[in-house]
Ligand SMILES: CC(=O)SCCNC(=O)CCNC(=O)[C@H](O)C(C)(C)COP(=O)(O)OP(=O)(O)OC[C@H]1O[C@@H](n2cnc3c(N)ncnc32)[C@H](O)[C@@H]1OP(=O)(O)O
């Protein structure tokens with residue numbers, strides 16, 4: 094590791110990009126798209142595959158509008174062949190006039206593609222499984238049949254003046270030569286993007302880097318989270334040259350879902366702060382997550398990046414002291430970028446006098462350091478017995494202060 098980072102007060106503005114002047118820049122870094130990645134937001138497609146999902150038309154319109162205002166480049170919708178209402182909703186969302194482009198995701202066959210185009214979408218995302226598992230047990234087509242159908246469908250979609258992407262479902266369990274031969278054919282046919290999908294969530298960042306760096310042009314990536322690698326794989330893909338990443342709000346999707354929009358923002362605001370802050374309306378993230386969580390009836394996980402209830406809570410005394418002096422000591426992300434605030438807890442036996450001093454000052458008392466250490470000991474004494482609420486710790490401070498005043502009067 095040879096790059097140098099300039100230390101600054103704002104951790105998210107620390108120089109993560111390797112300066113042009115460094116003699117240590119690796120050739121591979123020229124592949125990286127961390128300063129230009131685009132998001133294909135699939136809460137309304139992959140997210141509808143989440144076990145709890147049921148969206149009304151009104152919910153879909155609101156989610157699409159929020160995502161567009163957030164700044165995602167594309168919004169992907171459920172296939173219009175899924176049901177009559179899916180078809181109607183796709184048409185309705187296309188007519189909203191959103192800033193984001195609207196895509197729908199269909200099987201790679203002519204009937205599905207025709208329905209998709211009928212809806213008025215900006216782009217059609219074609220998908221077909223290329224692994225032997227899916228070729229044998231899902232659609233039953235050989236690689237040659239896939240290639241032939243893909244070329245016909247791509248030509249049709251393009252002839253309608255609509256963007257077209259071709260994706261190989263289960264890419265990481267597909268034969269590499271088969272895959273590259275197919276991508277070459279669809280590229281020659283003029284697709285706008287190819288898609289690489291880790292459909293079963295088994296890929297590692299190393300596998301992702303190796304596959305993505307062999308591809309050129311517009312490359313979309315889609316990572317399931319079955320083995321907990323979805324965010325790391327998305328970052329690695331972007332570093333290896335992927336141009337687009339699929340996300341869903343809170344990561345909702347088939348099984349345990351895909352790369353979460355919020356977690357990707359947390360990652361990218363650190364990796365590529367200037368681009369991420371200027372492109373995405375980060376302060377909307379919490380509202381979007383809360384709205385989607387309410388639609389699909391889940392809670393936001395306690396440890397969610399950025400919006401988990403304790404994401405910016407500092408508890409241990411050693412941490413609290415340093416955070417109060419300079420937040421960069423124990424925070425990689427400034428919560429204010431997302432319209433949030435940090436919280437220093439004093440309600441436990443692992444608090445310290447520096448944290449308690451800050452609370453004493455907030456309450457408007459002026460105690461000496463020795464007095465603060467004494468009241469800290471009282472909080473710890475109570476914290477050894479049971480969990481404390483903020484009111485408990487505050488009451489200990491109030492009554493300590495009162496006893497000091499009474500002692501002075503007497
Ligand atoms: C990894 C992913 O997430 S891919 C996206 C998944 N999305 C969806 O499944 C969208 C929602 N799906 C649906 O509403 C339905 O499955 C429909 C309307 C698409 C199809 O419904 P049905 O006709 O009842 O078929 P069913 O769902 O049982 O089976 C899927 C069919 O698609 C075929 N198929 C699967 N993938 C593809 C593909 N990429 N290209 C062409 N055909 C395919 C299968 O062979 C099967 O065909 P069969 O009827 O000849 O057996």
Ligand SMILES: O=C(O)CCC(=O)C(=O)O
Pocket residue numbers: 139198218219220260261262263288289290291292293315317
């Ligand atoms: O179309 C794609 O690229 C992804 C499809 C999908 O949801 C998956 O393979 O998990």
Ligand SMILES: [Zn+2]
Pocket residue numbers: 139292315317346347351
């Ligand atoms: Zn998926």
